[in-house]
Amino acid sequence: MGGLKGKVAIVGIGEVPTGRFPDKPAIYHAVESARLAIKDAGIDKDEIDFVMPTAAMFSFSYVGELTTARIAEELGLKNCQKNCLIFSGGSSGSTGLQMAGSMIASGTANTVLYVHSDKLGTGVTGQGGIDLFSVSGISPEWEVPYGQHYSTVAALSTTRYKYETGCTDEHFAAICVSNRKWAELNPNAFFRKPLSIEEVMESKMLSTPLRAKMSNMLFDGGSAFVVTSAERAQDLPNKPVYVLGEGGIVTHHVFCQEPDISRFGWAQAGKQAFREAGLTPDDIDVAEIYDSYPVYQLIAFEELGFCERGAGGEMFMRGDTWPGGKIPCTTDGGMLSKGHIGAGGGVSLIVEAVRQLMGKAGERQVPNARFAVETGTGGTYMDAQVTIFGTEIP
Amino acid sequence: MDAPQKPVPDVNPWAKPFWEAARENKLIIQKCPDCNQHVFYPRLVCPHCFSENLEWVEASGKGTIYSYTVVKNNSPSAFINDIPYIVALIKLDEGVQMLSNIVECDPDELACDMPVEVTFEKLNDDFTLPKFRPLQT
Numbered sequence: 001m002g003g004l005k006g007k008v009a010i011v012g013i014g015e016v017p018t019g020r021f022p023d024k025p026a027i028y029h030a031v032e033s034a035r036l037a038i039k040d041a042g043i044d045k046d047e048i049d050f051v052m053p054t055a056a057m058f059s060f061s062y063v064g065e066l067t068t069a070r071i072a073e074e075l076g077l078k079n080c081q082k083n084c085l086i087f088s089g090g091s092s093g094s095t096g097l098q099m100a101g102s103m104i105a106s107g108t109a110n111t112v113l114y115v116h117s118d119k120l121g122t123g124v125t126g127q128g129g130i131d132l133f134s135v136s137g138i139s140p141e142w143e144v145p146y147g148q149h150y151s152t153v154a155a156l157s158t159t160r161y162k163y164e165t166g167c168t169d170e171h172f173a174a175i176c177v178s179n180r181k182w183a184e185l186n187p188n189a190f191f192r193k194p195l196s197i198e199e200v201m202e203s204k205m206l207s208t209p210l211r212a213k214m215s216n217m218l219f220d221g222g223s224a225f226v227v228t229s230a231e232r233a234q235d236l237p238n239k240p241v242y243v244l245g246e247g248g249i250v251t252h253h254v255f256c257q258e259p260d261i262s263r264f265g266w267a268q269a270g271k272q273a274f275r276e277a278g279l280t281p282d283d284i285d286v287a288e289i290y291d292s293y294p295v296y297q298l299i300a301f302e303e304l305g306f307c308e309r310g311a312g313g314e315m316f317m318r319g320d321t322w323p324g325g326k327i328p329c330t331t332d333g334g335m336l337s338k339g340h341i342g343a344g345g346g347v348s349l350i351v352e353a354v355r356q357l358m359g360k361a362g363e364r365q366v367p368n369a370r371f372a373v374e375t376g377t378g379g380t381y382m383d384a385q386v387t388i389f390g391t392e393i394p
Numbered sequence: 395m396d397a398p399q400k401p402v403p404d405v406n407p408w409a410k411p412f413w414e415a416a417r418e419n420k421l422i423i424q425k426c427p428d429c430n431q432h433v434f435y436p437r438l439v440c441p442h443c444f445s446e447n448l449e450w451v452e453a454s455g456k457g458t459i460y461s462y463t464v465v466k467n468n469s470p471s472a473f474i475n476d477i478p479y480i481v482a483l484i485k486l487d488e489g490v491q492m493l494s495n496i497v498e499c500d501p502d503e504l505a506c507d508m509p510v511e512v513t514f515e516k517l518n519d520d521f522t523l524p525k526f527r528p529l530q531t
Contacts, residue, residue, distance in 0.1 A: 127471060134470035140404035142435050143493045145523060147465060147473040152481040155463035163461075163506040207463040207481070208501075254435065256483055256493040261461060 005276055006393035008101040009233040009240035010225050012041025013351045013358075017188045018221035018339035020121040026062050029117035029222030031074045037224040038075075042237040043111065046079045048226070050109040052096050054116045055087040057136060057342040058123035071115055082109070089137060089378025090290060092116065093347035094248070094385035100227045101243050110228060117222030118342035129218045137379035139254040151215060153255055153380050154293035155207035161262035161295055162209070164310075169209050171313025173200035175294035176214055176336050178321045183333025185323065185364035190219055190339040197317075216292050219339035223351045241354045244279070244371070245388040247272025255380040262295075265384035266303030266375070273373070273386040274305070278394045281305040285369040286356045287327055288349040290376050291334035300375045301329060304386065328366045331356060346376030350387070357391050397474045402521050409436040411450055416522045419514040421455050423490060424448040434490035455512035456529065457486040464501045484510060484526055498527040 014036025016029050030053065038045050053066040069083040086096045093116070100112035124132055134149035161167060177197055183189035195213070203213035233240035249265035252258040274280060281304060289304075291297035302312045306327055315321055321329035332338050332352040335345040353372040355361045371390045377383055405413055412435075415422040424433040429443035432451075439446055462482040469477055480496040482504075496504065497513060509529040516522045 130468055131470050135401075139435075140401070141406060141409065142403070144401045145403050145517070145521075146481060146493050146495050147469060147476065147479055148481055148493055149470050151468060152463050152465060156461040156481070156483055159463055160461035160506060204468075205466045206468045207465045210463070212467075254493075256491045257435075259491075261483065 004098070004101040004105055004243045005245060006242050007105045007230055008227055009230050009242045010350070010354045010389070011228055011233050011236045011238055011240060012037045012039070012043070012226035013224070013354050014038070014040055015188055015223040015348060015351050016221055018190050018219045018341055021220045022122040024220065026056055026058070026117045026119040026123065026220070027065065027070060027074065029119075029220060030071055030115050030224070033117060033222040033224040034071060034075060034113055034115045037113065037226050040238065041226040043226065045075060045077055047111045048077050048113045049079050049081045050100070050103065050112040051077065051080050051083045052086050052100055052112055052114045053083070054092040054096060054114070054343045054347065055085060056118040057132065058119045087343065088383065089343055090292065090346045091376035091378040091383050091385040092343040093350045094246070094374070094376035094387050097227065097243065097350060097387060098246055104227060104229050110232070112227045113224065114227065114347070115222070115224040116342075116344040116347040118344055119220045120340065120342055121219035123220070124218070142254050142256060148255070150292075150380075151207040151210055154215070154295055155210040157261045157299070158209055158293070158295040161299065164262055167310060167313045169201065170197055171317060172214055172294040172298070173197040174313060174317035175291070175297055176200050178316045179291060179330050179334045179337045181322045182331045182364055183337030185362070186333050186338060189333040189337055190217070191333070191337045210293065214294050216335040216340035219341050221339065221341040221344060223344055223348045225351055225354065239358050239391050241357045241389050241391060242393055243387065244390045244393065245273040245275070245277030246386065247276070248383060248385040250383040252382055253379070258381070262299060263303060264299060264381055266300045266386070269384040269386045270304040273388050277388040277390070279371060279388060284327065284371050284373050286331060286353060286366050286372040287329045288353045288372060288374040289330050290346055290349060291330050291336050292340065292345060294336065296377070296381060297330060297334070300384070304373065304375070323364060331361065331364055331366065349374050349376065353389050357389055398472050400472050400517060402517060406436070408438055412436055413521060416514065416524055419522065421453045421512045421524050422450045423453045423486070423488060425451045432488040432490050434486070434492055454487050457484045457510055457526070459483070459496070459504065459506055459508045459510055460485045460491060461506060462496060462504050464504070480504065482526065494523070495525045496527065497525050503528065
């Protein structure tokens with residue numbers, strides 16, 4: 001596996017704020033994010049020869065529009081040779097980037113526009129969102145009849161993780177606090193007021209031990225990036241952000257089939273990515289770890305090798321992952337504080353990794369960031385996808 | 395609030411024997427005669443050795459709780475009147491895992507690796523769901 005190291009780069013990123021925008025249809029977020037990404041890349045729009053939208057979850061008819069090239073048409077792309085939807089839930093950004101990179105490295109495409117938008121904040125009701133996520137990616141034969149939904153999935157992982165490591169609920173709350181500290185500095189994040197461990201611990205119990213403030217909330221939003229060859233990237237205005245390594249493994253479809261719900265496949269995927277990049281976790285300046293619930297951020301963080309299993313909670317609590325900490329983690333605030341916009345949870349972490357490496361992260365810029373790792377996972381954490389980025393090729 | 399009707403299993407044709415057995419209060423799972431491993435959920439091919447010769451066997455119905463959670467708020471609509479209810483992953487003694495509910499159990503007594511046994515709850519005339527309760531010694 002692998003093979004993209006140093007061959008392709010992200011050269012432009014675009015993102016709209018995450019929030020509740022009843023008057024803005026999902027296509028607005030897609031077109032605006034894409035427009036910003038193309039502008040940021042400093043390319044002519046007609047250089048884009050492949051448009052890769054990823055699916056939205058709030059509406060099947062909108063997915064139909066994406067499938068049938070609405071974005072290419074709205075943007076007036078005159079040299080769009082292919083439009084093809086790519087979707088693996090929350091890992092769509094990672095898998096899409098691999099597909100885009102592979103086509104560019106093989107010469108099948110020159111410049112790929114990857115776009116995501118969704119309208120989960122105002123396109124569905126609150127209970128509608130819970131009900132959507134009690135069937136989407138949950139087996140209608142083996143799990144839906146038992147009342148499984150994403151809070152119970154996360155709670156099952158949390159319970160087992162606590163049992164095996166001795167980690168406490170306060171550690172999970174500390175992860176939410178860490179992400180909020182970054183969101184406070186992110187104008188595109190929804191939740192920007194300071195959060196305390198006490199507030200998380202006092203929030204409503206959903207499924208034990210998971211509380212409301214340990215759960216992501218659904219919003220509208222979108223983000224996009226432009227990928228091209230490392231060679232072409234040299235002529236463009238932004239510092240190229242190269243793909244240095246990737247690793248991935250699909251471990252299950254139905255959650256009950258996952259053999260280790262407090263580890264998953266992160267260790268294997270991480271080793272693969274770091275080996276290809278020729279780097280170790282010590283080299284990483286920014287870790288953009290997928291955080292739909294704190295337990296999943298903690299598991300991936302530990303399994304990638306940033307610390308021993310069971311030691312991560314303390315790092316989030318004492319500030320190692322905060323602004324100014326030794327390993328800044330999920331620096332856009334993540335799905336817990338920036339907000340959950342469907343598959344975009346993973347896409348916006350790629351955008352954020354690139355933003356940090358380009359030096360465009362404003363108030364939350366990690367000084368001199370050269371290397372970043374990003375993770376994505378889809379469905380009920382069916383896969384572990386790890387991508388390593390850098391502004392230089394080790 | 396009025397809860398919508400409970401979702402019934404959306405049955406794959408090759409899983410029909412499982413649901414027919416459950417209706418008679420029997421828990422059956424697949425076993426591969428070629429590699430000797432048990433299989434759940436029901437498959438067309440053995441996920442261990444790719445054999446097409448999977449057979450049905452009756453499971454012991456005993457296992458342990460791999461993990462659990464008590465749902466207290468924000469459940470899917472159809473389960474609102476069941477709150478609090480317990481969702482658990484069960485490791486059967488045969489080595490396979492399944493999701494179910496724990497019943498006849500004080501939530502405070504729940505623990506990972508706690509022994510449980512199958513019991514059956516009728517959902518409607520067509521479906522009975524295997525559920526689990528603390529092992530009665």
